[in-house]
Amino acid sequence: MCVRALQAGFLRMCVMGDWITFPNGKKGRRAWENDTHRVAAWQSLLRSAHDVLPRPFCDCRHHGHNLELVVRRTVRKERGQLAEAYHLARMPRQGGLHYIDCPFHEVDPRQSGQAAYAPGVVQEMSDGSLRVALRRGLAIRDVAQAPSTIERDSARDSAAGRRAARPRQSRMTELGLLHLLWEKSGTNSWHRGIGRARMWWPGVRQRVMNAASDIMVGRGCPLGEYLVLIGYGDEDGPALLREKAQSCGQNWRMLLLGKVDSLRTLRSRPKPGQPGRPYTSLRFDGAQDYHLMVSASEDWLTRLSRRFPRAMHALDQERADRKIGVIGLVTANVQIRRDGTKLSVMAWADDIALMEVEPETLIPVESGYELQITRALVEAKRAFTKPLRFDAGNDVVHPDFILTDTHDPRGTPMEVFGRDDDRYLTRKAEKVAYYEEVYGVRHWWSWDVACSPRQWPPFPPAAPDGQGDEDE
Numbered sequence: 088m089c090v091r092a093l094q095a096g097f098l099r100m101c102v103m104g105d106w107i108t109f110p111n112g113k114k115g116r117r118a119w120e121n122d123t124h125r126v127a128a129w130q131s132l133l134r135s136a137h138d139v140l141p142r143p144f145c146d147c148r149h150h151g152h153n154l155e156l157v158v159r160r161t162v163r164k165e166r167g168q169l170a171e172a173y174h175l176a177r178m179p180r181q182g183g184l185h186y187i188d189c190p191f192h193e194v195d196p197r198q199s200g201q202a203a204y205a206p207g208v209v210q211e212m213s214d215g216s217l218r219v220a221l222r223r224g225l226a227i228r229d230v231a232q233a234p235s236t237i238e239r240d241s242a243r244d245s246a247a248g249r250r251a252a253r254p255r256q257s258r259m260t261e262l263g264l265l266h267l268l269w270e271k272s273g274t275n276s277w278h279r280g281i282g283r284a285r286m287w288w289p290g291v292r293q294r295v296m297n298a299a300s301d302i303m304v305g306r307g308c309p310l311g312e313y314l315v316l317i318g319y320g321d322e323d324g325p326a327l328l329r330e331k332a333q334s335c336g337q338n339w340r341m342l343l344l345g346k347v348d349s350l351r352t353l354r355s356r357p358k359p360g361q362p363g364r365p366y367t368s369l370r371f372d373g374a375q376d377y378h379l380m381v382s383a384s385e386d387w388l389t390r391l392s393r394r395f396p397r398a399m400h401a402l403d404q405e406r407a408d409r410k411i412g413v414i415g416l417v418t419a420n421v422q423i424r425r426d427g428t429k430l431s432v433m434a435w436a437d438d439i440a441l442m443e444v445e446p447e448t449l450i451p452v453e454s455g456y457e458l459q460i461t462r463a464l465v466e467a468k469r470a471f472t473k474p475l476r477f478d479a480g481n482d483v484v485h486p487d488f489i490l491t492d493t494h495d496p497r498g499t500p501m502e503v504f505g506r507d508d509d510r511y512l513t514r515k516a517e518k519v520a521y522y523e524e525v526y527g528v529r530h531w532w533s534w535d536v537a538c539s540p541r542q543w544p545p546f547p548p549a550a551p552d553g554q555g556d557e558d559e
């Protein structure tokens with residue numbers, strides 16, 4: 088599909104309920120930030136409200152007052168020019184107060200794998216930004232604190248042959264960071280107004296970068312300074328990559344995020360008297376415009392197959408046969424190589440995290456059953472969120488999905504029970520008891536695949552009046 092058609096789909100989004108009221112009395116819709124005809128007016132509204140009181144607010148109310156929002160300013164490069172850009176963020180510790188169908192609503196961290204981090208790993212600062220403690224700092228001199236918690240835990244689980252009691256995670260891995268970026272940018276949520284927008288990469292890039300500018304790593308450095316998104320049909324993308332590769336230079340690692348097209352073993356060119364050496368090569372979708380080479384040591388292919396078997400299985404198939412998409416986050420040392428007038432970026436990976444997603448909506452899925460439910464919810468024009476696992480093990484209770492368009496202001500949790508071995512049945516009983524106690528017998532949904540492999544129960548009905556039509 089051509090970029091223009093995708094962009095048109097993106098702009099045709101039908102949006103409701105995302106009106107913002109500004110202190111000068113004017114109103115604007117958050118969706119305008121992605122509308123080429125209105126983005127200038129939207130940015131000027133935000134500029135007028137930056138650093139002034141009172142603040143703009145959305146339509147959510149708490150104790151009789153509207154919930155205020157903060158305007159953030161970032162400087163970024165567009166078509167070779169420095170441009171200042173503004174975006175809205177919620178006030179600190181108010182994520183749970185926004186209505187569940189408001190774009191500023193935040194899922195309670197207790198409903199995702201975030202609950203498994205030790206205190207202080209993810210910290211909300213007084214200005215509303217987040218500070219995270221990464222397993223490995225981004226300065227090249229930093230080394231990883233510990234082997235990847237997930238690899239360590241799965242090794243321990245298989246050694247013990249049972250679920251071991253885990254300490255809470257004291258650092259965030261690259262996979263946790265990928266989940267955090269997806270959650271903060273709202274890319275783990277869906278409503279019918281989004282349409283084909285998720286297939287327009289520049290829009291996805293902008294939202295993820297906005298989220299990254301509010302996440303601090305190390306000593307007050309915004310993650311956005313080290314992150315680059317690689318994707319199909321993004322005309323500003325290659326210049327942004329070269330620029331960031333230059334600014335990260337010899338001292339900083341860079342984070343590369345995109346849809347993975349292939350991961351395989353290649354051999355370096357043989358030198359006289361020396362055979363070529365095998366290495367792992369990762370290729371992002373759309374990478375041909377970026378002159379980007381991502382390599383890692385040979386053993387990464389085995390490590391990734393062990394840690395992300397479903398993603399690796401999908402990448403082994405022909406593109407047309409893949410049922411899921413794979414998003415990759417690579418931490419790498421980068422170098423710019425100049426060959427005449429051509430500049431290439433060479434990236435040597437320290438770490439690779441993968442996440443399986445439904446290919447058109449980019450909603451993360453953890454099994455083939457979740458993929459089926461995601462597609463059925465999209466088809467039924469429902470609004471929902473996919474809580475993410477972060478670095479948690481299987482012992483953290485969080486729903487597979489939360490419907491956000493039902494009558495329940497907390498959302499309606501959804502569980503897919505996909506197995507029937509003894510260990511899993513114990514987990515299932517724990518989850519059932521939890522939902523019945525917290526939500527009540529009729530206020531959650533589940534599909535027991537072992538009992539009914541072909542058909543899931545009807546979804547809980549949506550509230551009337553087009554809820555879930557907030558902006559993308």
Ligand SMILES: [Zn+2]
Nearest residue numbers: 145147185189
């Ligand atoms: Zn709100």
